[in-house]
Amino acid sequence: MRTIAFWLLFISQGLFTLSAQSYTFSGIITNEKRKMMDGVQVILSVEDSLSAMALTDEKGHFRIDGLKEGAYELRLFFLGYNAQEQILRVENRDVRKDFLLTPEKTVVLDEVMVTGNRNDQVNRTATGEIFYLSEKAKNMKDPFRALQEIPRLYSDVANRKVQLEDGAQPLILINGNRYNSGIATLDPREIESVEIIDVVKARYLKDGYQKILNIKLKKKTQPFIFLEGATRHDVPFRKGLGVGYFEVGNSRYALYGRASVDYLYDDRSEQEQRQLNTGYSKWTKGEERLDGTSYLGELQFRWMCTDKDYIVAHMYGNKKINKKKGWGDGLLTDGIPQEFDYSSFNKDQSYIFTASLFHKHTFAKNHILETTLAFNKNHNENDGNRSESYLDWSYLNTYLYKNDRNSGRFDVDYNVDFANGGSLNVGNQTRFTSDRIRQVSIGMPTFRHEKWEEYLYADYSQSIKRFSYMLSAGLEGIWLKAGEASNHYFKPRISLSGNYDFSDHLSTRLGYTLTNTAPTESELNPYNMSTDSLVKTQGNPYLLPSQNHKLNLSLTFNTKGFYLTPSVSYRISTDLVESYGFSEEDIYISSYRNSGKYKNLRIGGSLSYRIGNLGRIGVNAYHVVDYYENEDPRKGFSTYLYFNANYKKWYLGADILYNNYTYTPISRVKYHSPSFSMVQVSYNFTDYFYISVAMENCLVTYRTSMELRSGSYENYSDQRKISASFRPWILLRYTFRKNKSKAMKERKNVYSIEEGIKL
Numbered sequence: 020m021r022t023i024a025f026w027l028l029f030i031s032q033g034l035f036t037l038s039a040q041s042y043t044f045s046g047i048i049t050n051e052k053r054k055m056m057d058g059v060q061v062i063l064s065v066e067d068s069l070s071a072m073a074l075t076d077e078k079g080h081f082r083i084d085g086l087k088e089g090a091y092e093l094r095l096f097f098l099g100y101n102a103q104e105q106i107l108r109v110e111n112r113d114v115r116k117d118f119l120l121t122p123e124k125t126v127v128l129d130e131v132m133v134t135g136n137r138n139d140q141v142n143r144t145a146t147g148e149i150f151y152l153s154e155k156a157k158n159m160k161d162p163f164r165a166l167q168e169i170p171r172l173y174s175d176v177a178n179r180k181v182q183l184e185d186g187a188q189p190l191i192l193i194n195g196n197r198y199n200s201g202i203a204t205l206d207p208r209e210i211e212s213v214e215i216i217d218v219v220k221a222r223y224l225k226d227g228y229q230k231i232l233n234i235k236l237k238k239k240t241q242p243f244i245f246l247e248g249a250t251r252h253d254v255p256f257r258k259g260l261g262v263g264y265f266e267v268g269n270s271r272y273a274l275y276g277r278a279s280v281d282y283l284y285d286d287r288s289e290q291e292q293r294q295l296n297t298g299y300s301k302w303t304k305g306e307e308r309l310d311g312t313s314y315l316g317e318l319q320f321r322w323m324c325t326d327k328d329y330i331v332a333h334m335y336g337n338k339k340i341n342k343k344k345g346w347g348d349g350l351l352t353d354g355i356p357q358e359f360d361y362s363s364f365n366k367d368q369s370y371i372f373t374a375s376l377f378h379k380h381t382f383a384k385n386h387i388l389e390t391t392l393a394f395n396k397n398h399n400e401n402d403g404n405r406s407e408s409y410l411d412w413s414y415l416n417t418y419l420y421k422n423d424r425n426s427g428r429f430d431v432d433y434n435v436d437f438a439n440g441g442s443l444n445v446g447n448q449t450r451f452t453s454d455r456i457r458q459v460s461i462g463m464p465t466f467r468h469e470k471w472e473e474y475l476y477a478d479y480s481q482s483i484k485r486f487s488y489m490l491s492a493g494l495e496g497i498w499l500k501a502g503e504a505s506n507h508y509f510k511p512r513i514s515l516s517g518n519y520d521f522s523d524h525l526s527t528r529l530g531y532t533l534t535n536t537a538p539t540e541s542e543l544n545p546y547n548m549s550t551d552s553l554v555k556t557q558g559n560p561y562l563l564p565s566q567n568h569k570l571n572l573s574l575t576f577n578t579k580g581f582y583l584t585p586s587v588s589y590r591i592s593t594d595l596v597e598s599y600g601f602s603e604e605d606i607y608i609s610s611y612r613n614s615g616k617y618k619n620l621r622i623g624g625s626l627s628y629r630i631g632n633l634g635r636i637g638v639n640a641y642h643v644v645d646y647y648e649n650e651d652p653r654k655g656f657s658t659y660l661y662f663n664a665n666y667k668k669w670y671l672g673a674d675i676l677y678n679n680y681t682y683t684p685i686s687r688v689k690y691h692s693p694s695f696s697m698v699q700v701s702y703n704f705t706d707y708f709y710i711s712v713a714m715e716n717c718l719v720t721y722r723t724s725m726e727l728r729s730g731s732y733e734n735y736s737d738q739r740k741i742s743a744s745f746r747p748w749i750l751l752r753y754t755f756r757k758n759k760s761k762a763m764k765e766r767k768n769v770y771s772i773e774e775g776i777k778l
Contacts, residue, residue: 043113045082048075048095051121055079058154059120060096060237063107095120098151099140141577143526145480145487145518147216147231148575155632155665157207160706160754164670165207167663168635170582170627171215172232176672177251177699177711177750179203181232183215184625184639184659186676189230190223202234204245204266204275206756211235217571218516218530221476221493222432225448225512227536243268244757251750257742258283273321281313283341287742290347294553295733298353298605301553303361305347313339331377338370349407357409365403372396385436390429397424419460426452441481448474456544466544466560470499470537476512485520495535501543501560510535510564524578530571538562538596542611556609563613565595580631585624592617597684600729607732614684618646634664634671647684655680670701670711675718686727692719707754716744 048059059075063083070091073081086109093107100120107114142149148171156165166174166181174181181202182188193201216231223231245266252259262279286309294301319333345363350356375393382388399422407414432446454468476493491514498507513533520526544558573586594613601608620643627637640658647653656679663672676695681688699713721744727734 041085041087042109042111043082043084044086044107044109044116045080045113046116046118047079048081048118048120049079050100051119056097056120058097060094062094062096063091064094141575141582142212143487143518143520143528143575144214145482145489145516145528146218146220146530147214149212149214151212152207152210153632157210159207159665161709162202162205162207162210164665165210166202166213167672168629169213169215170577170629170635170637171584171625172213173659173661173674176670176701177713177748179249183230183232184627184637184661185641186657186659187230189215189232190219190226190228192231192233194235195233201275203247203264205234205236209236211237217528217573218489218514218532220444220478220489221491221512221514222444222446222478224491224493224514224532224534225474225476225495227534229532244755246755247753249750249752251748253746253748256284257286257746258748268321271323275317275319275321277315277317279313279315281311281315283309283311285310285742286740289739289741290345290736292734292736294607294735296553296602296605296607297731299553300352301349303347303349305345305349305361307343307345309341309343311339311341313337327381329379331375333373333375333377335373335375336371338368340366340368342366343403351409359407359409361405361407363403363405365401367399367401369397369399387434389432389434393428395424395426397426398422417460418458421457421459423455424452426450439481441479443477443479445477447476448472450474454540456540466502468499468501468540468543470497472497474512478514486517488515488517490515497537497564502545504560506561506563508563510566525574525576527572527574532567532569534567534569535564536567536596537564538611542596553605554607554609559611562596562611563594565592565613567592580629582627582629583624584626586622588619588621590619590621592619599685600732602731607729609729615648617648617684620644620646630664633666634662636662645682647682650684653680653682653687655682668703670699670703670709672699672701673697685729686725688723688725691722691724692716693721707756709752711750711752712747713750714745714747716740716746720744 044063048056048061050056055078056075057077057079059079059081061073061075061081061083063071063086071083071086073083075081088109088111091107091109093103093105095103095118097120100122103118103120107116140151150169152165152168156168159165161176163174163176163179163181166172167176171184172181173184179202181191190197191202193205212235214231214233214235216233219228219231245264247264248262250259250261258281260279260281262277264275264277266273266275268274288307288309289305290307291304292302315335315337317333317335319331322330322332324330343363343365346361348358348360350358373393373395375391377389377391380388399420401418401420401422404415404417406416428451429449430446432444434442434444436442450470450472452468452470452472454466456466456468457463458466473496474493476491478489478491480489481487493512495510495512496507497510499505511533512535513531515532516528516530518526518528538559542558542562543560545560547555547557567590569588569590571586571588573584576583593616595615595617596611597614597617599610599612599614621641623639623641625637625639627635629635638658638660641656643655643657645653645655657677659674659676661672661674664670674695674697675693677693678690680690693716695716696718697713697715698717699711701709701711703709721740722738724737725735
């Protein structure tokens with residue numbers, strides 16, 4: 020009996036061992052010159068699901084262990100080389116194969132490849148350019164530092180923000196999906212390409228975006244565990260923050276979170292103002308102090324419930340409390356000079372809460388339907404006063420506003436890519452907004468603002484050899500009620516773009532956009548928002564949207580580390596919402612109206628140079644001319660210079676932005692100092708832990724002055740930001756990543772477009 024039991028145990032153990040047997044797939048990959056290739060992606064899939072993946076080492080070797088018997092789809096990828104696909108069969112033994120990859124010889128239908136070093140590669144499309152990171156940038160461990168290598172892009176490592184070098188704030192997309200504050204969680208090794216889109220499609224025109232930054236990631240290589248914490252403070256204390264991120268998950272689930280606290284303490288500025296009108300003049304000089312705190316919390320849950328369905332749930336909350344105090348003295352001349360002292364106080368507190376739900380369904384290859392449902396709730400309270408004490412009389416103005424907003428949206432978007440390289444996108448966006456503005460201090464009736472919006476859009480893009488184009492159009496219907504005024508209208512939106520590549524290094528693009536800009540709640544609000552005894556500021560509930568036509572022509576040229584982009588744009592705005600004013604019983608009334616046409620000409624360009632593997636230096640400059648009706652042309656100039664370099668564990672960066680003048684129809688602002696300047700030095704203790712020290716506004720004290728003229732009323736003001744100038748700060752940041760290969764293949768962050776109601 021014991022013998023039989025022994026043999027049964029032996030046989031069962033052998034069968035178990037045989038069934039659990041695993042095998043190895045290995046080999047060497049070389050190019051057409053028989054040189055070993057480093058970094059080739061070797062991917063094994065079963066029924067479109069990732070089974071295993073490896074990268075070749077510097078000797079071209081790869082190895083994948085733990086394979087079971089069966090048939091696998093084998094794919095080999097390396098940028099600039101033809102991909103290889105074949106069936107790999109594993110049958111009761113290890114498999115070894117060597118491969119030869121050849122360079123691409125054909126033109127990709129939807130974009131034209133420009134050859135050269137990986138740092139210099141630029142894929143030009145109908146709407147923008149696609150750039151690639153070098154291996155050095157991918158190994159930096161910090162996505163914001165890696166993105167500094169991209170021409171035309173300014174990446175602020177310390178503040179975790181990105182913008183275009185001309186100052187434009189782009190919409191951030193990840194793999195074509197809208198993304199909010201999620202760049203920090205990216206591993207630079209996952210970044211496949213970085214696309215800057217200059218001519219946006221009608222889908223995004225509705226939300227006012229003019230530029231887009233789309234970061235494409237390699238699939239299924241997101242971090243399984245991501246933790247990051249940072250703290251930054253001015254020395255001595257003025258402005259600071261503390262922030263923490265986390266992301267955990269697997270191939271089906273992921274949870275992302277963020278929490279932060281910001282503060283502003285004793286931020287002081289000096290102000291001087293002179294007002295003139297028929298029969299009086301008023302001069303004041305004093306100081307202003309700002310204090311504030313902000314709290315932010317965010318959670319996002321992502322679920323790949325099936326191979327074709329992807330769901331994201333998102334919650335976001337933000338609370339802000341800002342305080343402003345002012346004091347000083349002045350002189351009022353109204354026949355008899357009268358000296359006075361003044362003081363003012365304002366407390367503005369608000370919160371925003373938003374919840375969103377996103378669903379993505381893939382019907383078939385290249386056929387995708389996306390739906391988004393979101394709700395936002397916002398509350399704002401604005402409480403303050405201003406007093407002026409004269410010898411024998413006094414002036415006191417107190418106010419309290421309580422404002423509420425509820426808004427929601429429902430978006431449907433369908434996209435299909437065709438075999439000929441074309442792409443069709445259609446969709447509809449529904450928006451609802453309900454505002455309540457209550458001037459509690461004097462018991463005014465509640466100002467109600469209701470708006471319903473429907474926006475239908477479609478776009479198509481195609482490439483034909485060296486020419487690529489994009490056609491996009493939308494029709495917007497708006498029904499609104501502002502106080503007692505009701506209105507409804509239909510407005511078109513159009514976006515057209517064409518790009519032609521003269522050579523591998525030179526291309527030109529022509530773009531046209533037609534957009535509409537609705538008036539803001541503060542422009543519609545009829546209540547007086549001024550605390551000045553001689554000025555009233557109130558909105559106009561009968562305003563209509565302004566219409567904007569913009570034509571842009573640009574060239575791009577890149578070679579051996581240089582990237583040059585000269586451009587010219589011309590804009591015409593009709594029914595523009597403009598500030599205007601008039602005097603009534605020696606009181607200046609400031610309001611808004613749709614007043615005719617406005618034209619803008621912008622000529623300039625940018626030039627950057629990659630300093631080997633060290634860093635990048637760049638400059639842009641633009642000449643701007645504003646044309647207002649019945650006014651002489653008003654000219655301005657802006658320039659931005661930057662430099663960044665990485666050497667071993669050190670980082671050095673310098674930035675300076677300067678504008679000389681900006682204009683409105685009735686005013687001019689002069690900048691006596693750079694709008695922004697900073698020198699920054701960082702040291703990496705490890706790849707994931709560094710310290711950074713910087714000095715902002717480090718050249719001269721930040722100062723601006725304004726001149727305003729409207730009829731008989733004139734206003735001259737001057738401001739110097741004392742605390743914000745010559746103030747160093749110090750930052751510490753630590754990041755932890757683990758098991759990046761186990762995270763889910765989809766990645767989308769549902770975000771809130773709600774900025775909240777604030778007057």
